[in-house]
Amino acid sequence: MGRFVLRRLAQSAVIVFLVATLTFVLLRMAPGDPVRAQFRDVTVSQEVIDEYRRSWGLDRSMPVQYVQYLGNLIRGDFGQSFSLHRPAWDVIREALPNTVVLALAALGISFATGMVLGTAQGANPNSRMDHTLTVITLAVFSIPIFWLGLMFMLVFGQWMGWFPIGGEVSPVYRGLPLVGQLADRFRHLVLPALTLGLGGAAVVARFHRAAMAEAFAENFIRTARAKGLSEQTVVLKHALRNALLPAITMFGLSLPVLFSGSVLVEYVFAWHGMGLAAFEAVGRRDYNVVTAITMIGATLVVAGNMVADLLYRLADPRTAES
Amino acid sequence: MLDLAPLTIPFPGGHMRTTKAAACLTLAWTIVITACASDRPCASPCGTIIVNITGAPETVLPVFAVSSNAQAITGLLFLPLAEIGNDLNYLGDGGFEPRIARSWTFEDSVTIVFALDRRATWEDGEPVTARDVVFTYELYRHPAVNSDEREDISDIVAVEAREEHIVAFSFSHPYQQQFYDATYHMRIHPAHLLDTIPREALRTHDLTRAPVGSGPYRLGRWDVNSTVELLANPDFFLGAPGVARIVVQVVPDLNTTVSQLIAEETDFADFLGSPSNVQRVRETKEVAVIDFPSLAYVFVGFNLRDPSSPNRPHPLFANRDVRRAIGLAVDLAAIAEAVLGDSSAVPSGPVSRGNALWDYEVERTPFDVGRATQLLESQGWTETDSQGYRVRNGQRLSFTLLVPSSSGMRRQAAIIMESQLHAAGIEMLIEELEFNAWYERSQRGRFDATLGNWGQKPNPANAIGGAWGTGGPDNWGSYSNAAFDSMLAAASRATNPAQARTNWLAALRLLQRDPPAVWVFAPSQAAGVHGRLQNVFVRSDDWGATMWRWQIASDQMLPRDRVGVP
Numbered sequence: 001m002g003r004f005v006l007r008r009l010a011q012s013a014v015i016v017f018l019v020a021t022l023t024f025v026l027l028r029m030a031p032g033d034p035v036r037a038q039f040r041d042v043t044v045s046q047e048v049i050d051e052y053r054r055s056w057g058l059d060r061s062m063p064v065q066y067v068q069y070l071g072n073l074i075r076g077d078f079g080q081s082f083s084l085h086r087p088a089w090d091v092i093r094e095a096l097p098n099t100v101v102l103a104l105a106a107l108g109i110s111f112a113t114g115m116v117l118g119t120a121q122g123a124n125p126n127s128r129m130d131h132t133l134t135v136i137t138l139a140v141f142s143i144p145i146f147w148l149g150l151m152f153m154l155v156f157g158q159w160m161g162w163f164p165i166g167g168e169v170s171p172v173y174r175g176l177p178l179v180g181q182l183a184d185r186f187r188h189l190v191l192p193a194l195t196l197g198l199g200g201a202a203v204v205a206r207f208h209r210a211a212m213a214e215a216f217a218e219n220f221i222r223t224a225r226a227k228g229l230s231e232q233t234v235v236l237k238h239a240l241r242n243a244l245l246p247a248i249t250m251f252g253l254s255l256p257v258l259f260s261g262s263v264l265v266e267y268v269f270a271w272h273g274m275g276l277a278a279f280e281a282v283g284r285r286d287y288n289v290v291t292a293i294t295m296i297g298a299t300l301v302v303a304g305n306m307v308a309d310l311l312y313r314l315a316d317p318r319t320a321e322s
Numbered sequence: 323m324l325d326l327a328p329l330t331i332p333f334p335g336g337h338m339r340t341t342k343a344a345a346c347l348t349l350a351w352t353i354v355i356t357a358c359a360s361d362r363p364c365a366s367p368c369g370t371i372i373v374n375i376t377g378a379p380e381t382v383l384p385v386f387a388v389s390s391n392a393q394a395i396t397g398l399l400f401l402p403l404a405e406i407g408n409d410l411n412y413l414g415d416g417g418f419e420p421r422i423a424r425s426w427t428f429e430d431s432v433t434i435v436f437a438l439d440r441r442a443t444w445e446d447g448e449p450v451t452a453r454d455v456v457f458t459y460e461l462y463r464h465p466a467v468n469s470d471e472r473e474d475i476s477d478i479v480a481v482e483a484r485e486e487h488i489v490a491f492s493f494s495h496p497y498q499q500q501f502y503d504a505t506y507h508m509r510i511h512p513a514h515l516l517d518t519i520p521r522e523a524l525r526t527h528d529l530t531r532a533p534v535g536s537g538p539y540r541l542g543r544w545d546v547n548s549t550v551e552l553l554a555n556p557d558f559f560l561g562a563p564g565v566a567r568i569v570v571q572v573v574p575d576l577n578t579t580v581s582q583l584i585a586e587e588t589d590f591a592d593f594l595g596s597p598s599n600v601q602r603v604r605e606t607k608e609v610a611v612i613d614f615p616s617l618a619y620v621f622v623g624f625n626l627r628d629p630s631s632p633n634r635p636h637p638l639f640a641n642r643d644v645r646r647a648i649g650l651a652v653d654l655a656a657i658a659e660a661v662l663g664d665s666s667a668v669p670s671g672p673v674s675r676g677n678a679l680w681d682y683e684v685e686r687t688p689f690d691v692g693r694a695t696q697l698l699e700s701q702g703w704t705e706t707d708s709q710g711y712r713v714r715n716g717q718r719l720s721f722t723l724l725v726p727s728s729s730g731m732r733r734q735a736a737i738i739m740e741s742q743l744h745a746a747g748i749e750m751l752i753e754e755l756e757f758n759a760w761y762e763r764s765q766r767g768r769f770d771a772t773l774g775n776w777g778q779k780p781n782p783a784n785a786i787g788g789a790w791g792t793g794g795p796d797n798w799g800s801y802s803n804a805a806f807d808s809m810l811a812a813a814s815r816a817t818n819p820a821q822a823r824t825n826w827l828a829a830l831r832l833l834q835r836d837p838p839a840v841w842v843f844a845p846s847q848a849a850g851v852h853g854r855l856q857n858v859f860v861r862s863d864d865w866g867a868t869m870w871r872w873q874i875a876s877d878q879m880l881p882r883d884r885v886g887v888p
Contacts (some may be wrong), residue, residue, distance in 0.1 A: 036765060038380075038388060043776065043788035043796040044470045051468040055522070085525050087382050094547050150577065157583045161809055166578045171372045171549065171569035175886015270573040272548035280377065280547075280574070285758055302345025312580055 003315075005073035007100035008075055008309065012215070012302040019298040020291070025071055027287050028062065032194035034082050056082060073295070083281070087289040091277055092296055098168050099273030102196060102265070103258045105189055109197025110254065114204025121205065122212020122243065123235050133205070145261055149195040149268040156191060162190050166270035196261055197307060200254055211243035244315055246320040252308030256301045367554035368568040369874035369883040371855065374579040374689040378547055378572045382424035383530045384509035385461050385469050387834035389779075394866030395550055395570060399535035400509035403436055403455070404501075408861055408868070410676065412502040413819045421560070422450055422510050424534065427850050431496035431817070434504055438487040441559035444512050445534045457513035462864050466521040471507040474784060478503060491782040497815050498822055506780065510536065538563040538870035548572050559667075564857065564873035566887050580850070583609050585881065589852040595664045596730060600848045608853050613665060614860050615675035616847040618777045620732060620838040622648075622739070624724065625799045629768045632800075638721055639770070639799075642836055643697045648688045649840045651746035652739055658843040661869035662735050665846035673832040674778050675844045676862030677862035682823065684830045687840070698747070712747035720749035726760040732773045735842055764798045772798065773842075780863060783814040790838055791863050801838035854878035 005248050035052045058067065074077055076089035117137065121130045140148075157165035164170065170184050215221065216239055224234045263275035270276075273292050281289035379392035384400045387393045404426070409418025415426070424439040442450040457480040463471045477500075480492040491504045511651045519527050533541055538558045542551035552568040571577050571588070576595035582588040584606045594600045594611075600727055604611050624639040635861055636642050658666040667675065670684035694866045703712040703719050712719040725736045736752050750771075755763060764772040776796075778785045787810050788794040792802040809829035816822035861867040874883060 030758075031756075031760055031762045033765070036761060037758055039470065043785050043794070045788075048470050048472060048797045051465060055466075055468070080526060082378055084378065086385060086531070086546060087526075091545055094545055110818075145348065145456060153578065153581055155365055162586065164584055165581045166573050167548070167571060170882065171571055171588075172370065172882050172885040174543070246327055259677045269353050269576055270463070270571070270575065272545075272572065278546055283757065 004313070005306075005310075008306050012306065015302055016083075016295065016298050020070070020073055020295060021066075021292045022290050024066055027285075028065075028289055030285075032285045034058065034287055037283070037285040038083055038092060051081065056079035056088055058078075060064070062249045065180075069291075071200050073291075078241075078292035078295070079282075079291045083284040088292040089284075091281075092274070092292050095272060095274045095277040096294075098271060099266070099275060101168075101189065102192055102262060102271060103255075105193035106196035106200065107251075107254060109193055110131075110200030110204055111251070113197070113201035115208050116207025117201070119212055119240060119243075120210040121237065122157045122216060123210075123239070125213050125216070129134070130209075134209075135203040137205045139207070140157055140198050143199070145195060145199055146268055148198065149192070149265055152191045152195055152269065153192040164188050165191075168271050168273075191242065192265050192271050195269070196258065196265045200257065204247065204250060206213055207246050210245060212239055212245045215242045224265070241315075245312065248308055248311045251311070252305040255304035256297075259297050261303065330544065334510055346350065346458040351632055367556065367563050367875070368887075369704055370567045370569060370885075370887065371565050371590060371869070371872065372570060372588045372882075373570045373584060373875075374573045374588045375570055376572070376574050377574065378594070379550060379570075381525075381530060381878060382512070382550065383472075383534050385458075385467060385511060386525055386530070388470055393554070394864050395862055396509065396533075397537070398539040398552055398568065398866050399533055399537045399870060401442070401535075401537050402505050402509050403438075405867070406502070406506055406780060406863075408859060410861070411678065412506070412781040413498045413678075413822060414583065415501040418505060419850050420600060421748055422455070423505075426501075429490070431642075432493045432500075433490055433498060433624055434493075435484070435488065435490045436504075438489065439559065442536055443557075443559065444514075444536050444691040445555070446515075448512070448514055450510060450512075450536050452489040453486075453598070454510050454513045455489045455709075456481050456483050457517055458508050458511045458577055459523075461511055461516070462508050464521045467524060468774055471731060474507045474779075475503055495815065496817050498817060498819060499783075499814070502781055512536075531801045537555060539568060542567070555749075560772060563870040565869075570871065572790065583850045583852070586852065589855060590865075591742060591859060592847070592849045594848050597665070600665070601717060603848075603850045610634050610851050610853050610858075612849045612851055612860050613846050613857065614849065615680070615862050617674045617779070617862050618675045618775055619669050619672060619844040620735070620773070620775045620842045621672065621721070622842060623764075623772050623774050623799045623839045624641075624648075624801075624837075625769050625771065626802075626838070627767060627800045632767055635702060638769070640717070643701050645688075645837050646835075647694040647697040647701075647746075648743065649837055650690045650697070650841075651748060652742050652840060653689040654687070654840070654842060655689065656742075657735050657738050658737055661731050662843065662845050665844075665848060666843045670843040671833045671841055672776065672790055672839075673782065673830070673841075673844065675846060677778055677780065678832070679782060679783050681845070682827055682830065684827060684834065687834065687837070703747070706747055710744065710747060711749045713830050718749055719747060720751065722751045722753050724763055724769045724772040725752055725754050726757045726773070727754040728757040729775070731773070739842075752766040765796070767798055769798075780797050783810065786810060787814075790833070799838055803832065803836055803838075806832050806836075853879070 036048050057065060081088045081091055084091060117133055121133050122132055153165050156162045164187055168188050173181060173184055176184055192298045221234060222237055224238045262273060263279055266276035267279055278290060278293045361715050373831055376389045377389060377391060380389060381387055381392050382396055382399060384396040387396045401421040403421060403423040404418040405421050409417055411417045422438055422442050423436040426434055426436045429435050438450060438452060444450060446717050461467055462471055462475055477494045479494050482490045484490055493500050506654065515529060515534055531544060538555055539552035540555050542553040544550050548568040548571060554563045554566045556562050576599055580593045580594060580602050582598045583591060583603055586608055594603055600611060603609050606818045624645050625636050626640050628634040654668040658668055668686050670686050673679045698712060702714045705713050707713050707718060723736055725732055740750045740752060763769055776785060776789055789796045790801055791797065791810055792807050806829055809825050811831060813822050813825035816825055851858050856875060857871050859868045
């Protein structure tokens with residue numbers, strides 16, 4: 001196990017390095033000038049533009065910039081944000097917790113809902129409930145995430161008034177007592193987490209249904225039933241456990257999807273996380289913030305996949321032997 | 323005050339449980355927030371204004387403020403010597419109100435002397451003095467600070483402290499905008515705190531994140547990505563502000579902002595976006611829509627150089643009559659109406675509705691396909707091909723228009739223009755690009771025509787010179803007309819308003835005869851304001867300029883108005 005972890009750590013370091021290099025190259029190849037992007041629709045003198053370029057080091061050659069960039073990264077320095085005049089890390093430090101909260105909540109909704117639905121469908125294949133849930137999950141999966149978010153906002157925010165429409169907390173959050181602050185955070189989390197999580201739940205349900213149906217066709221299920229075990233025990237203890245492997249694989253795959261999906265959800269719900277920060281930074285050609293977000297995102301995704309691999313080995317020791 | 327409508331919404335069967343649960347949640351929230359609201363009687367300053375902006379402010383120190391949001395926020399923290407009037411007059415000192423300066427005198431044609439208000443103090447209690455004004459001028463001029471206002475104050479040659487509260491501004495030559503230049507571009511910074519910081523380190527220094535100002539508000543909190551909280555300065559020397567707290571929150575999507583306005587989650591947004599968004603807000607009785615003239619105008623800029631070989635003239639647009647014909651073949655009033663409804667008009671030149679030049683009577687380019695046809699035929703575009711486009715020597719009269727995909731209004735305008743030009747036998751192909759890609763192509767002159775948008779300051783001279791003057795940094799189409807340049811310079815250097823007006827009129831009329839662009843539309847802007855706010859006026863150049871005078875009647879407070887207010 002130790003060698004496995006070390007090997008995966010080494011692979012992860014290579015992946016993160018490649019991501020860092022690709023981000024550097026692609027950002028600078030993309031059309032758009034980071035200095036001009038700070039002055040949208042406003043005329044400024046060339047003198048001002050040149051001074052910005054010099055102070056941000058953009059007047060140096062690409063190889064020089066690259067060496068400096070790698071050196072800074074190794075020291076954990078992401079540089080200054082061009083558009084916000086402060087260390088890029090400050091932007092991340094504020095945004096990261098918001099994204100983690102949203103991603104975890106969405107992950108919880110995806111897997112809890114998806115596995116309950118998938119289990120129910122897999123345990124009752126070709127029943128009316130199975131067909132109905134198939135239609136519903138396919139429909140939810142087909143809905144564009146931003147549209148779903150707008151509809152939630154309109155119905156449950158604007159019309160019903162049940163949940164706030166935007167932001168991760170109320171503007172007057174700091175004036176609330178602890179209980180009020182917790183309630184406020186929860187109320188703000190519901191709609192974005194549902195928007196981000198429901199699409200994933202549909203996918204998990206589809207995969208888990210198939211895995212459960214496959215497990216139910218195995219001999220050990222027939223044996224368990226022949227032993228007179230209750231159906232609940234058969235489903236939860238035997239079928240579900242054996243159908244978990246695809247779900248663990250999906251867990252690893254879900255992280256990048258959640259990070260990319262969060263860009264739209266964070267934009268629509270004004271959720272100030274990494275996705276929204278990335279969206280703003282790309283629009284402003286804020287190289288250092290984009291790089292920092294990409295690096296943090298890549299690290300989290302690599303770490304998530306590593307956790308999934310470890311869980312996989314724990315759930316099915318045969319994979320470790322092979 | 324919270325909407326309890328969910329309690330009365332009838333849902334059949336099992337949904338009722340969910341409805342009740344959610345309604346209970348809403349009710350519980352109402353109780354929490356009401357319980358947290360201060361129950362002390364409300365004296366001025368009182369209440370909270372929540373403001374939505376689309377992009378995070380880059381700074382809270384005025385010298386580094388570039389975006390309109392940063393300028394508005396820093397304007398509530400720091401004061402200028404005098405504040406421009408609501409009519410945005412920039413000639414002489416008409417309409418300007420005293421701020422740090424209590425009074426001023428025009429000593430001679432190149433010197434203005436300001437007497438500072440002795441009551442003005444910094445947040446830390448130190449008095450505001452002439453030293454601060456001199457320091458501020460040096461700060462804005464310093465190359466390492468690199469303020470984008472540097473060019474605008476280049477005609478100020480010296481600022482001298484004559485006494486502790488007397489300061490004199492000297493100008494390089496007599497001109498009408500001296501007072502505007504001395505007061506509009508610079509907000510006074512505290513020398514006693516900032517002077518010791520190396521200029522090149524100032525932009526990222528800790529003090530820039532905890533600024534000490536002299537304005538009606540103080541910085542309460544600044545979460546860089548999301549929120550700026552401003553708290554009223556009750557000791558403000560010009561009188562306590564009307565509202566105790568302003569919370570500025572970043573909400574990038576205008577649809578979300580509109581929904582928040584309707585749901586009373588926010589109080590103010592200076593821009594609502596599309597006409598349909600504006601209509602949604604107009605239909606809400608709790609929210610008022612305030613229309614005000616925008617300082618932006620939209621244009622189709624022609625490239626006068628060949629994009630594939632900039633040393634050569636453009637094969638189509640080097641010809642003045644072809645450019646004029648395109649302007650005549652487009653029904654600009656119809657485009658403005660279709661894209662922005664009543665809130666838009668056709669400009670007479672590179673002029674926005676919020677600008678004083680807007681009122682100058684310069685005739686607009688008429689919609690006259692017959693005249694356009696004459697002009698094109700006079701240039702040899704006499705035949706048409708099977709698709710109805712004009713051809714000359716086997717070449718179709720065709721060009722490509724670059725459009726930024728981020729602007730729905732410009733995309734819509736381009737589509738209408740395409741069909742109108744087709745009717746006149748002109749093929750216009752549309753190329754949509756991501757904003758930065760569009761900007762780079764336009765700025766590098768790699769286009770036939772580009773659909774642009776420029777914002778202006780109250781004095782448009784620098785913006786017009788930069789975009790349309792010979793060698794201007796944003797003169798993307800390489801337009802060059804010596805007569806126009808000299809009229810522009812004469813207008814800027816005029817020593818009386820009548821002379822300035824004459825020169826501006828001549829310059830704008832010249833651009834009608836030798837157009838570097840088609841001036842497509844100049845929009846009005848619509849702001850959404852919660853109905854309980856009083857004394858509201860939105861100035862075109864700065865949404866925060868008058869906010870310190872806004873008020874909330876104590877009987878119209880929402881529970882959130884008083885949560886956490888000291």
